[in-house]
Amino acid sequence: MTAVAQEAAASTPDPGRRWGELGIAGVLVISLTVLAALYLISAPLIMLLTTAFRGPQDLLPFEPGAIWTFENLRAVYLDTKLYTSVIPNTLIFTAGSVSLTFVLAFTLAWLVERTDLPWRTTVFTIVLFPLLVPGVVLAIAWIFLLSPNTGWVNVALRGVLGLTGSGPLDIFSMGGMILAQGVGLVPFVFLLLSAALRSMNPSLEEASSASGASPLVTFLRVTLPVLRPGILAPLILATLVTLEQFEIPLVIGFPARINVFSTRIYFELNTDSDLPAYGKAAAVALPFLVGGILLLLLYNRAIRRAEHFVTVTGKGYRPSRFALGRWKLPAILFIVIYLAIAAVLPAVVLVWASLFGYGVPSWPTLGTASFAAYAGLFASGKFWGAVGNTFLVAGSSAAIVTVIGALLAWTILRTRLPGRFVLDFVSFMSLGIPSVIAGLAAMLLYLSLPIGLYGTVWVLVLAYSYRMAVASRLGRAALMQIHAELEEASYTAGGGWATTIRRIVLPLLAPSLVASFVLLFILGFREFTLPTILQSPDNTVLSVIMWQLFQSNQTAQAAAVGTMIVLFVVPVIFAMRRLLLAQDGKD
């Protein structure tokens, strides 16, 4: 009954407000919001599309001398390397990492959410820990651990197995990339899967038991199918995220000479010999963009199905946990090994490298600890500039997107503005734009616009602000919970549009606004792709500084930056855990 009732409630159209009823303030604010959103998302993309058809390739599309041409497309798509290496590499990398992520994340989520595993909340927190650490930090930590000559793990393995030379493991390989990426994405997928598992009504499984089905049959015929929509959505999202991955392919794939789509675009812009090939980069980006958007459409369908599949009826709901019994020890072992590999070792190796340099730990080196790297960092204006930039860019773009996103959500849900569904579509599609492409598009746009923004931190703020989907979806979900009558009561009490928004809607939306700000801030804090593509001496952020230091062989300083980032992330994780646990009111 609940499912049917919810469906009916969801499809009942809200009365909605007409354009004329909004008042001047309303019309003004809404128009500005809509324009800003459309600008932030589509202006760079239009620029990108144009560039693909303009040449010669080293000219910006509107520079004098540029003409319409198919030369870029021909150069890119007649090159067989695209089909023999870039596309297969991208597919293998994506399929491999997503499979690895899913096996790990599902096992972890199931253990934490559905079994009597001990110390579940602690495990939950530690698993989530790497979520906030920028991918480039993890990638560098993986190099410290697994580089063929000096990687800790390799040195240890050689000692144990009595081998000499280098190896046996090599991070600079497709396997290494898959391992780093697959493990790196586990926290994100774990978060989504554990939510899906938690919201599943356990009596669905118990009903199967009571019908005479063994635990295995129950798992195969009830648990998995019921969870399917809840698994499918994270699966598509993970594919999308992996496909647009840039850090690992750059940091690990480049030395290994393994190119995927995202790095291919980057190298068109940073060629060794020539000037940047804007047109070719844009041409490479096109199918990549289409792929991203297609995946997103799939994702949208999957979550729709998941909503129809709502199974929790509330009453009689009791979280019952699967008793691990003699599987308890193997389960604990699995968790310990996973946590060691995914969270503890990378953190330890970073801290170590920041104090002792890039070497294998041994007793004699213990005496040589030095804070020189930190001292060097703290004395450098560049470091402090990057700290400031990181917070400034993450903070202001999160604020901009939160405000615009919430207003968009309101406009889409509560007005009869013509074309509001297009708006909804565009804001959601922003999620499907790979960040390499967003970076490239912003670069093309602000290089062409003669307003002197390029190279400043503000170009980063604008570039970061295209991700409207998160804020508008969160705002929408929250607004759906707030009955339109609450607003109407304010109108009938004599409150105008601005008053109603300020005194009724905003206070009611506050928790969701905070959540979306925090989320966007975290995304901005982790961001590496956009600031790398748009980098200039004036707008470096922490993750870029770390990469630059690492490339110029200042390993200890790079590790020190990584350590600082991790130190900042720890309190945020604890705050987030409290938020999550408070929401679910669980153990």
Added chain:
Amino acid sequence: MLKVESLVKVYASPDGTVPAVRGVSFTVPQGAFFTLLGPSGCGKTTTLRCVAGLEQPSGGTISIDGTVVADPARGIHVPAYRRDIGMVFQSYAIWPHMDVFGNVAYPLRVARKRPPRAEIRERVMEALRLVGMDAMAARSATKLSGGQQQRVAFARALVRHPKLLLLDEPLSNLDAKLREQMRFELQELVARVAITTLYVTHDQSEALAMSDNVAVMSDGIIVQSGPPRDVYTKPRDAFVAAFLGAANFLKAEVVQRTGAQSALVAIEGGSGRFSVTLPPGIAAGDHIEIVFRPEDAAIHFAPMGGDDLVQGLVERLSFQGGSTECYLRIGGTIVRAILHPAIETTNGAAAWLRIDPARCVVYAPGQGR
């Protein structure tokens, strides 16, 4: 058929242990309808889940049809899927990824001796006909109303003709009107298939109307059990009395014992005397509590003489259509009684209350809760 002996279930929780069931024993004969009734949190669901095998008891034994299915002392625990049961969950637990037919066919399809396809089809349709859902066999499970979900849940529980049917508040998710209707259907259904049934509810009218035997639970133990009429008319203590329906409580003092089992008592704050049946161990001068049902209180508006009468004032009247509820003030207490709707009276009128000694229960102080 079903035998539960000294069942104990203790949950471990972060702040210590929760004794949810503290020694529950009962037997349900073949074909009988047995109800566990009690307030929220008294351990009904826990008991039921132990019988189902979804929960491992901490102590005691459970046997179904002569086979011990749970005995922690001997390390016996037959898992739920090896017990021959059918269960209807409070949330119905209809699988959203299957249609109605798929849901009902499931217990047959996963059976160790899976019947042939044609037989499955026949038995599923038979079960669906039983609950009047045969026309909706192909309907998706997510497109069912609450009442329909419930019927499907019943069909699913009955389709493999289990020895024991377990029902956990199956009516509590329905709205009042539908609940009434489903109650009759359920009663009829269970009677028709003549299956041994263990039913859990906190609704006393359901329990009284449907059961062959009721066990009233409180705080993890069974306080009283027996046929509904016995438990209703002879509640063992004030808790049972109050839980099973409207009850009046009058405080009184024993004036004089008139026999081995009977005595004359005076109502506190009222005039007049009653003769009542007394439990042993109460002497003259002791304070007692008299408990009786509103429908057992006769009200007279003309002054009458004689014993077994106590005078009061009409405090409030509430016309219900088929009857009038009359609240009488006697001393400091309010007593509820039922009047024929034709009787007219007004607030403040003098009235005389008569209770049939055979229809009231007397407790020594302290025994009533």
